[in-house]
Amino acid sequence: MTTTAPPRPAAAPPPPAPPSGLRRAGGFLLRQWRRLTAMRTAIVLLFLLALAAIPGSLLPQRSLSQSNVTQYFADHPTLAPLLDRLYLFDVFGSPWFAAVYLLLFVSLIGCVLPRALEHARALRTPPPPAPRRLTRLPDAAALPTALPAAGALDVVEEELRVRRYRVVRRERDGVAELSAEKGLLKETGNLVFHLALVGLLLALAGGKLWGYEGSILVTEGQRFCNSFQQYDTHSSGALVEGSDLTPICVGLDDFRATYEQDLTASSFTADITYGAPGEEGRPTTIGVNDPLRVDGDRVYVTGHGFSPTFTVTRPDGFSIDDVSAPFLPSDQRMMGSQGALKLPDLGAGTEDQFALEGFFAPTGLTQGGVLTSIDPRPLAPQVAVVAYEGYLGLDSGLPQSVYSLDASQIERGRLTEVGRGNLSVGESLTLPDGTTVTFTGYKEFAALQFSHDPGQVWVLAAAIAVLAGLLGMLLLRRERVFARATGPSADGGTVLEVGGLTRGSGDSAPRFTALTDDLRAALAARAATRAPSGGAPETGGTPA
Template identity: 50%
Template sequence: MTTTKDPATDDLLWREDKPVRRPIGASLKELARYWWRQLTSMRTALILLFLLALASVPGSLLPQRNLSPSKVRQYFTEHPGIAPWLSRLGFFNVFSSPWYAAIYLLLFISLIGCLIPRISVYLRAVRAQPPKAPRRLSRFSDHLAGRTDRTVDAVLDDAAALLRKRRWRVVRRDGTLSAEKGYLQEAGNLVFHLSLLALLIALAVGKLNGYEASRIAVEGEGFCNTQMSYDSFTGGPLVDGSDLAPVCIDLKSFDTVYDADLTPARFVSKIDYSTSVGGRTSGATIESNDPLRVDGVRAYVTGHGYAPVFTITLPDGTVRTEQAPFLPVDQKTFASEGALKIDTGNAEKSLALQGFLAPTAQDSSNGIVSTDPRLINPEVALFVYQGYTGLDTGTPQSVYTLDQEVIDSGLLKKVDSVNLKPGASTVLADGTKIQLDSVVEWAAFQVSHDPGQVWVLVSSVVLLVSLMTTLLLRRRRLWVRVVDSGGSRSIEIGGLAHSGQHAFSEEFAAIGPRILGRAQPDDEESP
């Protein structure tokens, strides 16, 4: 921290940061002090902030293992050359990588080490009085001089009243007046950096203690906020899954409202929810920009589709009802594909279904096609397989497709292919009956919890307000000297702005003549 003096005088006018040169042949203590000053300088904080933003780019462009492990595997398949190198550098786990954490930690240290001394300096400056008038006010670019018949006290009293009305801080000394304004600029600057620090802390708290989970629920199906209930669950390092908010959700119905050109206009999910298992339920509606918010948990609906419901009667008379969400392959017509694997009790004679669903079916030369996304005339083109599905191995499998390698190996053999409408059925050679009961809708829920979300919002608002304060306000000083030269008094006025000198010149031009007594009274206050 060094001082800046007025070029026309030896008087101290501003105090400002200057880079410290690296000492040559310095001791270990001096070197440590030098590097600490470098780390805690505002320039280093800005560089680290830029590096943090730059380091976040790969996390947005590349799939992340904690969010989309399947997409990471697909990236390795599509880019076998560069993917291993990106993995070694941690680009598939950016936000939990050591180098990202190091940048984050250094930014924290830099901001804290930079702000503490600046706050101390600012508090001392706020309590300090404006500096005394320099010896030669005529050397300032904003300067006025004149003579008056008023007494010294009358001139200074009038000047002090005028400046105080315009919210200047004024101090009178022997024959002089010192005024200062614009301390909020530095306060805005400090609050800006404090809110930036609070924003980073809130983001870190949310990342460490928050979680995101997803679950597909069919109409009439429900789930609770437990880790085992979700299709995928990603939690922060401090989340163990045992202290999640006790929220249960039942999907009663899902409706899509279409425009005249069959473009989806609204997605309406009607649910029942409770805040305890078996507790009292309440109704709610989730729409695109209107999630369910309860006990710090937010539940969004991020997708939807159709799920055929089958009744399967095994040869021994066992009846089972199964449903499988089918994934849309055409967003315009919502033609969908999916699969269903059924354990019949005999691993070698399990049942597997793979199908194509047309919400509004129409026959074509290549089979059925869908002509409308609405559920008007549903039909399923079904391929039925029997054999070994591998469900007893415990190896994770896709619930939306059958393993083509298992089919190619002959472990699963196709035994039937049929088109079914609701109510229609087919009977296999061994007596197994498969009936399509209905087609219902499913909704994809995303459940998230971020304890730092409110503080992120508050910090962001304060950050913007303080930034505008810093940019719009400017710190400036003004001095008035009155000298009694016998019979009349000479008045000299000088002013200096720390920044925005042109804007201050306009303000000075409005104040100076009034102090000299050469302008008409003006009640308008400066901003």
């Protein structure tokens, strides 16, 4: 008797090795990439971008008006430094705005490109075969006809092609059927919308990288050339150099401001001349919403103010006539303005430098020795000035504002007050050393902004494409129609089963009912033309 040993149990498979650190990191990055490129994430980032742009609309921006930012600091000395640390006066150049911008760009690219490839394949793919049971579709109908199967499907195909459907004829299990679809342009519009949004982001980024702008106050009779050294404030893209600036000079000939009855400004217009350096300027007129446009560059009027003029005469007869300096508005409604006039050279015989600091009122009223402005129009110009002599610190190597005196020089006693007074046009202030300061009148200045944005045309094209894609998404719908010729009808013809499937919102029943009504009429008309005269209609064959 032979005995056999029992079979040994099969060894258990070894447990799977735990994933390595590199694989775990790769899986984590893949999950985060899928989350970033999801459409939901792109929508959230787009909302955050719009939300981040709100402070840029509500608060003054340095790139648009440095004077308004300065005024905000003066009005809110506690809040303004905190907002400045959060980059809220330079929103569109802040790191947090750039982070949202870049994340949105990457999300859209990662979301749209795979969908675009899938849509390209769908455009080349024929409509799918008809379902086995057309009567289960949301919209279905049975159309009896005296035509044979092939003739009935011919009529359906003609009607659908007139309606711009893509049509495919098939035969499955000996039964002729038809599949048709239209509305693929809805997905095309969706992709155009998102691709145009990416293009819009690229155009805006290109405008920031290769664009620049500068702001300057130009008094009537003065001119400036497009140079970073001449601007009061300027900003430029990372790829812009000084030699890239457009060679153009602009001169201010005359400035006019008109006001409503409630003293609010109604319009600002400036007569200017412009042209290349060394050329005779061409005259034109610009306004707040009507800038000068030259080869893609624009010159805007962003504000205005007054430059009071003075004549300073020394006791020895040396005189500086009608010298002026812009006074910045400290009261935007009544245009009360503050500023300083610096005269480092008053001729031979004196080493002291001279300066005037004061307040200009277009329509002045003195109450209790304090000058205020009661009207923004220059009806009764007055100026309150304080005269200083000493050292201005212009050659100290330290930057200082051209619109105010260096307070440190006054604190150190290097700049000493030698007189003060309120003057109307034609009045003079005589200083202890015999120097006279005469207020001779005023000139108006315009705050001009030069802007160069090479991406503005692309931004416009992308915005139009965004609108076109959005209209395609909203107005078009995906529709499929299926038809199958089945068994003979009661009169020996064909029963045509028709079904419809619509993707999107809205009631599709009226559209499908209109289609089936047209099909019934077309089938009846085709059957009438095929019937022999005086006999019954044909029930077989193929239409000629």
